[in-house]
Amino acid sequence: MIEARGLVQTFHTGQGKQKREVHAVRGVDLDVAEGEVVGFLGPNGAGKTTTLRMLTTLLRPTAGTATVAGYDVATQPVDVRRSIGYCSQVGSTFSGAYAGDEVVDHGMLYGMSKKAAVAKGQETLRPNPDSRGCGGGCRRTCRAVRSAASTSPWR
Structure with a gap:
């Protein structure tokens, strides 16, 4: 159902001399079978949310590959989204929304x-x-x- 190999996410922050790379996810390998329940545990900044954002196509991986329900997250994002239900911890709209x-x-x-x-x-x-x-x-x-x-x- 979910397969990830060498999943990486690197962000670039700052400008000029302050410019640096932040390695949010470094080479995640993951296999989740159909019907299996998985939890991501770890301290703040460990890459849990970033990994989930890549697996749900909300963020394109810097490197590595991942498939969800048989669809590639980088090349078939619409098919991935149609195959999953994702509910983030916080809402998707501003707090005053209906x-x-x-x-x-x-x-x-x-x-x-x-x-x-x-x-x-x-x-x-x-x-x-x-x-x-x-x-x-x-x-x-x-x-x-x-x-x-x-x-x-x-x-």
């Missing part, structure tokens, strides 16, 4: 039309998809709905 805005944005990320994403968001977040600044439970519900955006009922 609850439904996150669902619409995420649905469109996965290839839904805006009209279909709005309709699905309103249906799923009934009775009040437009509440601003909702509490933690509401935000967690939005994240669960966003992660389901790639499943077939959304299309």
